[in-house]
Each structure stands twice: as structure tokens, then as C-alpha cells.
Amino acid sequence: MMTLDLFFFLVAGPAVVFAGISKGGFGSGAAFAAASILALVVEPGLALGVMLPLLMLIDLSALKPYWGKWSLPDVKLLALGGVPGVALGAALYSVASPDVFRLLIGGVSVGFVLWQVARRSGLLRIAARRMPDWAGAVIGVTVGFTTFVSHAGGPPAALFLLTRGLSKTQYQASTVLLFWILNIMKFVPYAFLGMFTVQTFTANLVLAPFALLGTWLGVRAHALVPERLFFGLTYVLLLVTGSKLIWDGLT
Template sequence: MLPDLDFYLIAIPAVLLVGLSKGGMGEALSLMGVPILSLAVSPIEAAALLLPILIAMDMVSLWFWRKHGDRKTLFMLLPGAVVGIAVGWATAAHVPRDALRLIIGLITVVFVLRYAYMVWRSRSGAPIQPKPHRRGPAALWGSFAGYGSFVAHAGGPPFQIYALPLKLDPRDYTGTIVRFFATLNAVKLIPYFALGQLDLSNLATSATLFPLAMTATACGVWIVRRMKAQVFYPFMYAMAFFAGCKLVWDGLLSLL
């Protein structure tokens, strides 16, 4: 039996925000999905409802961004991310998720504030140069992304901390983050199933939101493809800042 109208009045905005995020508009929008949907159902059920929708969005995003991406960034981050997922699986029953959200949020906020300070300083001198790939930071932030994605749906900020300073072409950056999290979501299906976190009984309800999810994802793609680098990167840093603040807020509320 499908939910009533009140459920959809809450679910539609949640799916729209997550879809725009999956299209490439930043993880801050995606972080709002489960909290908003939790106004209608329990947080656990909200996550279960969104998982099939997220996978459908991944398929749409992969199709739209199939010609764009940076393989080196992807290959630098993925090994650590898989290790992070494995650690999250092994410690799932003992992880202080709220503390993790708080820590990741604080690190992300400091990262963005540091970037803002460097931009302010560069106004009177040379512009900020792109950073090269580094194996150590890639392994560190990749593992944080995989771990945070598994235990707290907070893998976006660690990815951004490593990838944004590379200053990739906006389309390549978006294609890379789409591939990265589509891969992580596919890998997470195995431990999620083993831990009993997949609830296929809600699949019919999730399916009714697929058309909206795909449309929202396509809209996100359309917007990002028309952004110049001078607009894209400040926007992405702003989204990272809002995502960090949201994680700090959620972590503090739960801990206090």
C-alpha cells in the first residue's frame, strides 16, 4: 500500500534536493534528503527508501557525465575509500556516528575558511595555484570518504577536501565525483545487505519517486554544465561550507 499525500508533500522536496546534488550541485543538498524525509517516516526507513532512489540517480548521472571525469583522481581516492567502507562495516555496531559527523563537519568548515583566507590574500598577489596529486592525502581523505559515507552518509566533504584544490575542469570534477560515489554506493550494497539495512519492502514506494528523481538529476546536470569555472568553484566551496555546518549542527544536537 502506497503512502498518503502528506508523505509525498515531504518526500518530493527531499528527492528534489538529492537529485540536484546527484546532478553535480554539491553534497550539501544531498545531506538534507534523509532529515527532511524523516519528518514523514523514521530515519532508518527514510534511508531505506532513499537507497534505491540514489542508485537510480547514480545511473542517470553516470550517463550524463559519461564523457567527463579525471581517472587519476578517481584511482587515487578509490582504494582508500574501499578500505574505509570495510572498516565501517567491521565497526558498524560500535561507531559513534554523531561524533563522526561533528569531526568531519569541523574539518570541512576549517578547510573552507582556510580557502577563503587564501583567496583574500591572493587579491594582492599571485592567484592560488592548483595542488598536485599526493598519495598520502589521497589515501587519508579517500578512507574518510568511504568510512563517512558508510556510517553517516557524509562522504562528500572528505572528497571535496582532496579534489577541490586540484582545480580540475568543472565538468571533469563533476564526472569524477559522480563516478566515485556511484562506485561507493555499489560497493556498499554488500555490507548493507549483510547488516540487514536494505528494506526491499519499500521498493514500490521508492519506485513512485523515480521519475522525479531522474528529472531533478537531469536539472542539476543542466545547471552545472552551464557554470563557468569562476562561478563553479566558489559555489562548490560554499556547498562544502554548508555541508560542514550541517554536519556540525547534527552532531552537536545529537551529542548534547
């Protein structure tokens, strides 16, 4: 049971605004931090259930400014692989305990930070050579799975898209379209698995304006705010929330 008290909304409001800023202006990679934050105060399944309709609203509002600017062939490849990935995530959720999902969400959060630090410091280099089409479909499985269990499909998607020679705006538009498609795919299994409740619906109604505000800010921040500043703050947030979720899952 989720308690919709003042504390919940004090945590959820800024988290949802942050998700909108990330998806609206910075390639969706860090939007899943909102689910990580909510999973600290409610059961992970409910945190994911609260966030999915809000992420779908953010996707919808971000489609217009980026309409037609995406790389449709690349999006198709990742979305195709995302189908079995989503199915794997649904199968796991049906048998796993909440602590397993705390560990998954926390592990993905910390792993995202380590991956980004390694990439930016030069310890990990993404191949400059363009990945073949079949690699997009294979990576798409990971994208589908991670977006189902933690709304965190951005990092594996980036692994493929960053080798495809896309401009900053093409990359941003492609992630908006990809996760709009994948989030629609996730909606039905989320409903069947009981991740939507009266409480999550009520929370969605209250938090929808926060999602729209975040998207509006993100679209405008796309050209104004340095990515280094935005992601630096994101890494600290994810490292703290991810570590706490891992601790909670283990103890």
C-alpha cells in the same frame, strides 16, 4: 517501522529532487542533505536505506552526460581507499545505536557547513600544490567511511580533487563516477545490516521519478545556476537539519 504517509512523501520528494540536482550538477558535495532531512522523520538507518538506491539511480542517470570526462587515475585512488572506509562504516553500524548515527549525520552536516564557510572566507586554505597519489588513497578511507554512515563523502573527496588541477566538468564527472562505484560497494553491507525493507523498497518506487527529475535539473543547472546561490541555500538547510539531529541524538 517506517510509516509511508503523506507527510513522509512531502518531506522526501523535495529532498530527493535536491539530491539529484546536487549530484547532477554541483559535484555531489551537498547531496547527503537528503539523508539528513529524512533522518528527521524516520530512523537514521532507514533514511540511509531509502536514499542509497535513489542515489545509485541518480549516479546512473548522471553518468551519460559526463561519460569519459572524469580523471580516472584520481577516481581510482579514492575508490581504493574507500574499500576499508566502507568496511569501517559497516562495522560501526553493526554495534551502534540509532542515536549515534543521528549524531554522526548531524555532525557531518554542520561540519560541512563550517568547512565550506571557513574555506570560502579564507580562514582555511586548501593547498594549491597538487596532493601526491598516496594522499588520495588515505583520504579515500575517510570518503568511504563518511559516505557509508551519512552518504556524505563529497567534502573529503573535494579536499583531494580540488588540488589535482581539474576543470569544473572534470571535477563534476569524477565525483559522479566515484560515488557510483562507492554506492555499489555499500549496497551489499546495507542489505546484510537490514537497512533495506519492504517499506524502503516501496518508497524507492514512489521517489524514483523525483530522483530522475532532480538529476535532469542538475545537469542543466550545471552551467546556468551560480554555485554561490545553490550552496548558500544548501548551507542553511544543512545547518538547520544537522543541528536538529544533534539535539535529537543527545536528548
